Amino acid sequence: MNKRMRYILVNSAVPLLFILISAVAIPISNFSGMYLLSEIITRLTRNSFMVLSLLLPVMAGMGINFGLILGAMAGQIGLIFVTEWGILGAGGLTVAAIVGTPIAILFGWFAGNVLNRAKGREMITSMIFGLFMSGIYQFFLLYLCGSIIPFSRPNLILSRGYGVRNAIDLEVMGGFDNLLKVWVNGIAFPVGTFIIIGVLCVFTWWFRKTKLGQNMRAVGLDLDVSGSSGIPVEKTRMQAVIISTVLSCYGQIIYLQNVGSLNTYNGADQAALFAAAALLVGGATVSRATVVNGIVGTALFHLNFIVMPVAGKNLTGQAMLGEYFRMFVSYGIVTTALILHAWSRKKNTDSARAERK
Amino acid sequence: MAEDNIMLKLTGVGKKFDDVAVLKDVNFTLEKGQIMGLVGENGAGKSTLMRIIFGMNVIAETGGYDGEVFFDGNKAAFTSPQDALKAGIGMVHQEFSLIPGFTTTENILLNMEKTKPNVISKVFGKTLETLDMPKMRERAAHAFQTLGVNLSTDELVSEMPVGHKQFIEIAREIDREHVKMLVLDEPTAVLTESEAEILLAAMRKIAEMGISIIFISHRLAEITSVCDKIVVLRDGVVVVENSTAGVSVHQIADWMVGRESSADAVAAKRHEEKGPSGSDFVFEVKNLWVDMPGETVRDVSFKVRRGEIFGIGGLAGHGKLGVPNGIMGLSPAGGIVSFDGKEVSLNSPISALNGGLAFVSEDRRGVGLLLDEPIDWNICFNAMQVQGKFLKKVLGVVPIRDEKAMSACARQYIEELSIKCTGEKQLVKQLSGGNQQKICLAKAFALSPSFLIVAEPTRGIDVGAKQLVLEALRRYNRENGTTILMISSELEELRQTCDRIAIICEGKIAGVRAPETNAVDFGLLMSGEIRDDVEETA
Ligand SMILES: Nc1ncnc2c1ncn2[C@@H]1O[C@H](COP(=O)(O)OP(=O)(O)OP(=O)(O)O)[C@@H](O)[C@H]1O
Ligand SMILES: [Mg+2]
Numbered sequence: 001m002n003k004r005m006r007y008i009l010v011n012s013a014v015p016l017l018f019i020l021i022s023a024v025a026i027p028i029s030n031f032s033g034m035y036l037l038s039e040i041i042t043r044l045t046r047n048s049f050m051v052l053s054l055l056l057p058v059m060a061g062m063g064i065n066f067g068l069i070l071g072a073m074a075g076q077i078g079l080i081f082v083t084e085w086g087i088l089g090a091g092g093l094t095v096a097a098i099v100g101t102p103i104a105i106l107f108g109w110f111a112g113n114v115l116n117r118a119k120g121r122e123m124i125t126s127m128i129f130g131l132f133m134s135g136i137y138q139f140f141l142l143y144l145c146g147s148i149i150p151f152s153r154p155n156l157i158l159s160r161g162y163g164v165r166n167a168i169d170l171e172v173m174g175g176f177d178n179l180l181k182v183w184v185n186g187i188a189f190p191v192g193t194f195i196i197i198g199v200l201c202v203f204t205w206w207f208r209k210t211k212l213g214q215n216m217r218a219v220g221l222d223l224d225v226s227g228s229s230g231i232p233v234e235k236t237r238m239q240a241v242i243i244s245t246v247l248s249c250y251g252q253i254i255y256l257q258n259v260g261s262l263n264t265y266n267g268a269d270q271a272a273l274f275a276a277a278a279l280l281v282g283g284a285t286v287s288r289a290t291v292v293n294g295i296v297g298t299a300l301f302h303l304n305f306i307v308m309p310v311a312g313k314n315l316t317g318q319a320m321l322g323e324y325f326r327m328f329v330s331y332g333i334v335t336t337a338l339i340l341h342a343w344s345r346k347k348n349t350d351s352a353r354a355e356r357k
Numbered sequence: 358m359a360e361d362n363i364m365l366k367l368t369g370v371g372k373k374f375d376d377v378a379v380l381k382d383v384n385f386t387l388e389k390g391q392i393m394g395l396v397g398e399n400g401a402g403k404s405t406l407m408r409i410i411f412g413m414n415v416i417a418e419t420g421g422y423d424g425e426v427f428f429d430g431n432k433a434a435f436t437s438p439q440d441a442l443k444a445g446i447g448m449v450h451q452e453f454s455l456i457p458g459f460t461t462t463e464n465i466l467l468n469m470e471k472t473k474p475n476v477i478s479k480v481f482g483k484t485l486e487t488l489d490m491p492k493m494r495e496r497a498a499h500a501f502q503t504l505g506v507n508l509s510t511d512e513l514v515s516e517m518p519v520g521h522k523q524f525i526e527i528a529r530e531i532d533r534e535h536v537k538m539l540v541l542d543e544p545t546a547v548l549t550e551s552e553a554e555i556l557l558a559a560m561r562k563i564a565e566m567g568i569s570i571i572f573i574s575h576r577l578a579e580i581t582s583v584c585d586k587i588v589v590l591r592d593g594v595v596v597v598e599n600s601t602a603g604v605s606v607h608q609i610a611d612w613m614v615g616r617e618s619s620a621d622a623v624a625a626k627r628h629e630e631k632g633p634s635g636s637d638f639v640f641e642v643k644n645l646w647v648d649m650p651g652e653t654v655r656d657v658s659f660k661v662r663r664g665e666i667f668g669i670g671g672l673a674g675h676g677k678l679g680v681p682n683g684i685m686g687l688s689p690a691g692g693i694v695s696f697d698g699k700e701v702s703l704n705s706p707i708s709a710l711n712g713g714l715a716f717v718s719e720d721r722r723g724v725g726l727l728l729d730e731p732i733d734w735n736i737c738f739n740a741m742q743v744q745g746k747f748l749k750k751v752l753g754v755v756p757i758r759d760e761k762a763m764s765a766c767a768r769q770y771i772e773e774l775s776i777k778c779t780g781e782k783q784l785v786k787q788l789s790g791g792n793q794q795k796i797c798l799a800k801a802f803a804l805s806p807s808f809l810i811v812a813e814p815t816r817g818i819d820v821g822a823k824q825l826v827l828e829a830l831r832r833y834n835r836e837n838g839t840t841i842l843m844i845s846s847e848l849e850e851l852r853q854t855c856d857r858i859a860i861i862c863e864g865k866i867a868g869v870r871a872p873e874t875n876a877v878d879f880g881l882l883m884s885g886e887i888r889d890d891v892e893e894t895a
Pocket of ligand 2: 404542789790
């Protein structure tokens with residue numbers, strides 16, 4: 001049916017565009033297929049958990065870019081503490097997750113309360129709330145750590161005697177990646193991390209089939225109808241935010257164990273922005289996002305991210321431009337994804353309106 | 358009468374909105390397993406009364422109500438619809454409350470899903486039980502069977518025709534486990550005659566199971582055929598509470614209006630004098646197809662003369678509603694449509710509007726009432742936006758809204774269409790369903806379009822006001838030379854109003870006839886027994 005075709009095309013316009021861009025840029029960049037493959041695997045290891053943690057709030061109708069920043073902060077706090085305590089490997093990461101979880105729940109509860117008062121304006125509210133919370137986060141790390149909360153490791157604390165350093169080397173690096181590393185044709189597959197991501201995929205898939213998941217979908221599609229059928233709307237939204245915050249806490253831990261160093265004061269914001277962009281690149285909308293959108297989006301977004309600056313450099317012939325180009329391109333991708341997303345959403349509401357009969 | 362046989366009893370129920378009393382001292386009783394017809398003119402207070410019984414928030418927010426409601430032997434003071442649901446009242450509202458992105462099964466079992474326990478739910482609680490889809494489908498199918506309809510359990514509600522959605526709502530209410538009483542507020546308004554018959558039969562079945570039903574409808578024949586008793590509301594007062602045995606449709610109409618004269622309003626009266634129709638064709642449709650759920654148009658061609666009222670009739674589901682929705686760009690369509698010699702591009706609502714076509718949709722909620730704005734603003738808004746009417750110049754340059762002209766215009770339509778309101782400044786969301794429908798018409802008239810498409814103009818309008826609406830259409834046609842394309846499921850209405858009538862059958866025009874043609878012929882065209890091969894244009 002041609003309506004169905006058009007629906008599918010409109011919905012996958014964004015990923016298609018990015019596939020097209022990559023198809024043009026890859027040959028210009030001169031990267032080998034092997035190199036790109038190994039890079040994409042690295043990026044999937046790092047980022048897909050974070051991206052997937054966005055699925056539940058999207059399902060509950062609360063848009064994109066949620067409690068993510070808050071969860072990321074909770075994860076970072078957990079990592080700072082295990083570094084201080086000197087716990088290594090997968091065990092250290094697990095302890096970091098255990099420390100981060102209650103903090104993430106608390107943050108998520110805050111965020112849920114704020115968002116329940118701002119129905120329909122979730123995206124912008126969550127951004128501003130994120131900024132506010134990162135103020136608190138910075139206060140905690142800059143002034144309380146090392147003074148009220150004792151730290152024994154000098155390499156964590158600023159030379160003035162209190163406050164956490166801006167950049168921290170994580171001793172737990174590779175904790176999950178090295179669990180079950182498999183080499184194929186010179187490419188490393190961090191099977192341990194992939195298993196964790198796989199578990200999250202299965203969880204998300206299963207969760208959609210539960211009563212709570214069904215409530216979230218209903219609440220996301222129509223607040224009023226769900227409310228009048230007796231679904232506790234606010235509680236459901238709260239649960240979605242909290243689950244998402246906790247998951248993004250784990251997501252940030254997975255990301256950082258792969259990267260190996262923590263950018264204490266502005267790692268979290270970027271994580272949230274890139275995760276949201278990746279999900280959009282995968283063809284998700286503010287109201288509909290699947291596991292596939294998340295995985296495809298992460299791969300495509302990062303493929304562009306790697307290829308574009310080099311392609312640009314090769315085109316202009318100026319190495320100096322590379323870094324500018326990278327910033328320009330990466331934010332360009334985010335902006336394009338958002339614009340395309342707004343466009344396809346408009347297409348969808350248009351056809352939804354036509355279908356209201 | 359034995360008290361324990363009484364399901365619902367109202368004593369002295371009254372309701373005021375800002376000092377305007379819309380219900381005064383309402384008393385009636387409803388027995389178990391009885392079907393009660395509730396009738397009254399638009400704005401008589403039917404929906405308001407049902408909202409009180411169902412404990413809806415608007416009532417408490419606007420100061421509560423007087424008097425008492427007893428349900429199943431207990432005093433009922435529901436503070437929320439949930440309480441009413443728990444007590445066993447199911448309600449189907451005048452407006453839909455379905456989730457379009459959910460399937461029929463998911464909607465019917467919304468928040469009543471069947472679940473299976475699993476390892477995780479045993480630890481973390483019932484909300485993590487997995488949905489038992491097969492069992493849910495079974496429940497939905499069972500509800501459909503009770504209703505006597507044949508619907509798919511897996512279809513997305515957004516892709517269903519409006520009549521089917523109504524069945525989904527009703528299926529949801531009867532699927533509840535302890536339902537004792539159903540309130541149906543104009544459930545048949547969006548149904549075709551045959552669908553309505555299925556629903557009426559289903560209502561009888563449900564009543565036999567001991568469930569009481571309150572049934573609101575403006576189609577009085579339905580009331581006499583299905584109800585055990587009838588309650589007539591006039592201006593918020595119960596004027597008649599009676600058994601329906603031996604009561605005629607005319608009798609009910611008289612009770613509703615309170616005058617004898619309404620009998621001739623009900624009887625069909627055709628306009629004798631011809632409209633100002635010219636000889637040239639102003640509007641042409643060629644090989645139109647439209648993909649509208651439940652109203653597919655396959656291949657339709659017709660021509661409309663300048664200044665005539667051209668009617669389109671036919672059984673529901675055969676595509677008559679698809680025609681206007683396709684032309685106006687609200688459903689995917691193809692073919693050639695031209696107006697005044699210029700082609701109208703399809704699939705684009707904007708270009709249809711800019712091309713000079715005005716449309717009153719059969720879906721009064723879907724297309725453009727600003728519910729939170731006052732009446733005059735709603736009526737005049739489009740005319741102001743599109744044509745710069747109702748603007749005056751300050752100091753000869755700066756255009757500002759001409760409030761006075763807007764009020765005057767709104768008052769004129771309030772008068773002509775007898776819109777029941779407290780004044781032109783009342784908010785549209787505070788009007789009754791039928792009066793909102795009248796605002797939709799007034800809004801189109803205010804544009805003074807040269808071509809007007811109206812679909813189901815009298816849907817949800819009471820018997821008395823129907824004539825007013827049809828007369829208003831004719832007057833517009835004659836006084837302003839407006840060409841009108843009118844789509845209606847009521848043949849009588851078309852025969853009274855139109856100059857020529859096309860009948861659609863299976864997505865194609867079966868024939869075009871003069872309104873004097875006898876009803877049997879029209880019937881044969883509708884059922885597809887006759888089909889003109891050559892396109893009739895003469
Ligand atoms: N929220 C409100 N605020 C003020 N007035 C209201 C409100 N709701 C309804 N009314 C008024 O109460 C009166 C009764 O309205 P109601 O909706 O009960 O009519 P109805 O009998 O259901 O009519 P219809 O057949 O057109 O649906 C109307 O005059 C309406 O304007
Ligand atoms: Mg009503």
